[in-house]
Amino acid sequence: MGDLVAVFVIWLVAGGLAEWATVSWINSGPWDSGPYFYVASNLGTVGLHAFDFLLEFAVAIFMLVVVMIAYSAVRFRVRRGERPSQAPSQSRYNGTFVGVWIVGSIVLNLLFWIHPTASGLEAVYAAQLPQNNKNALIVDVAARQWEWIFSYPQYGIQQAVNNQGFDALWLPVNRPVEFVLKSYDPAHNYENIDYVIHSFWIPAFGVKEDVVPGQTRYLYLIPTHITSTKTNEMVRVQCAEVCGGGHPYMEADVHVVTPQAFAAWVQHQKHLQASILNLEGIVGDES
Numbered sequence: 001m002g003d004l005v006a007v008f009v010i011w012l013v014a015g016g017l018a019e020w021a022t023v024s025w026i027n028s029g030p031w032d033s034g035p036y037f038y039v040a041s042n043l044g045t046v047g048l049h050a051f052d053f054l055l056e057f058a059v060a061i062f063m064l065v066v067v068m069i070a071y072s073a074v075r076f077r078v079r080r081g082e083r084p085s086q087a088p089s090q091s092r093y094n095g096t097f098v099g100v101w102i103v104g105s106i107v108l109n110l111l112f113w114i115h116p117t118a119s120g121l122e123a124v125y126a127a128q129l130p131q132n133n134k135n136a137l138i139v140d141v142a143a144r145q146w147e148w149i150f151s152y153p154q155y156g157i158q159q160a161v162n163n164q165g166f167d168a169l170w171l172p173v174n175r176p177v178e179f180v181l182k183s184y185d186p187a188h189n190y191e192n193i194d195y196v197i198h199s200f201w202i203p204a205f206g207v208k209e210d211v212v213p214g215q216t217r218y219l220y221l222i223p224t225h226i227t228s229t230k231t232n233e234m235v236r237v238q239c240a241e242v243c244g245g246g247h248p249y250m251e252a253d254v255h256v257v258t259p260q261a262f263a264a265w266v267q268h269q270k271h272l273q274a275s276i277l278n279l280e281g282i283v284g285d286e287s
């Protein structure tokens with residue numbers, strides 16, 4: 001009995017210290033550090049909280065195992081020169097302990113199924129309901145071999161590009177976004193072309209959705225922090241389904257900016273688009 005109390009007290013102290021270190025790590029510095037990866041959306045935050053919660057439990061259980069092993073190794077060891085009959089009794093099994101451990105594990109797993117598993121899924125499903133994404137910014141995403149093309153139908157932008165002409169995804173912070181995902185090639189309307197499956201993945205947003213030929217898929221999320229690919233590589237669109245030779249390079253920069261900066265960017269895109277259409281002679285010269 002004395003040994004059980006001793007193990008419990010040591011576990012309280014050592015486990016408390018480990019827990020304190022873990023929580024400090026989780027909460028260290030700004031939102032983008034800590035044990036989990038870079039998170040910048042409402043969906044990513046669900047995963048972040050699940051990870052933090054499970055880590056705090058895992059640390060406590062890990063410390064219990066470490067304390068039990070260390071205590072037993074020291075307290076019940078056979079000393080030098082001691083005959084086994086003089087040493088503390090050695091046993092291989094303890095039925096009560098095994099029973100308690102199994103029941104405890106089952107109870108913990110059931111609790112983890114409720115939280116963070118079911119509660120997290122509930123949060124993710126709720127985040128996908130259109131009524132929870134009022135005034136959403138619509139971004140049409142065309143996945144082709146090997147490029148992501150972003151159109152903003154509400155703003156008349158056909159293909160958003162940066163100043164170097166590469167596709168770029170710009171989003172205002174804290175406004176819901178509705179991605180409309182399709183796999184097709186708006187630039188080359190070949191007949192009999194075999195379009196392939198791509199996967200729309202933005203690591204920092206905690207989402208990945210397959211883009212399947214012939215299907216239109218919808219994905220809602222809310223960017224929660226002003227950031228960009230330059231700040232952290234996790235903030236980028238990356239194809240996550242092997243789709244041919246250019247698959248690893250099928251990426252696009254992402255910029256999450258203030259509403260004001262987004263409005264300015266929209267004007268810039270419209271201007272860019274008008275000058276490109278002019279160059280191509282698609283829009284007649286008014287002069």
Ligand SMILES: [Cu+2]
Nearest residue numbers: 198239243250
């Ligand atoms: Cu792809």
